[in-house]
Amino acid sequence: MRLQLALNVDDLEQAIDFYSKMFAAPVHKRKPGYANFAIDNPPLKLVLFERPGSGERINHLGVEVFRDEDVAAATERLEASGIDYLIEQETRCCHATQNKVWATEPQGLRWEWYRITDDTDALFESLEPSVAEKRAACCAPRAELTPEGQ
DSSP, X not given: OEEEEEEEESOHHHHHHHHHHHHTOOOSEEETTEEEEEETTTTEEEEXXXXXXXXXXXXXXXXXXXXXXXXXXXXXXXXHHTOOOEEEEEEEETTEEEEEEEEEOTTSXXXXXXXXXXXXXXXXXXXXXXXXXXXXXXXXXXXXXXXXXX
C-alpha cells in the first residue's frame, strides 16, 4: 500500500524535473499532460496533471493497494461508517484500468482507494463530449457520491 498525491501543475516538464530530483526517482509513467512516480521511500504514488492556471493544486488523494480485497475492505469500512461512496470497476483512468472506491471528505477533497489491473493509453474512459466537458479533472468519480444500492 502507498499513499497517492495527485497534483495539478502549470508546467509538466518543470514539475517532473523538480520531483525527480526531490525524490531521487525516475518517472514511472509519462504521457502528454500526465506523469506519475512510483516512489519506494517514502511509499508514494505522485501523479502530475498539467493544468496551467488551475485554481486547485491538489487534484485528489488516494491509496493505491495491490489486491482487490483491499479495495473491498475499504468499501466495507466506508459503508459501515455511513460515509457516502462510489464504486468503479474496470474503469479507465490515468492511463490505467482500475478497480476503485471513491469518498469525499466534508470539505470536498476527493479520495480514492484503488488497484491498477492493467495499463491503457486512455487518460480517462471515453465519454460523450458533453459529459467529458463537465469533468474538470481526470480521476473524478463518474457520478455523484451516494450510498451504493440506493
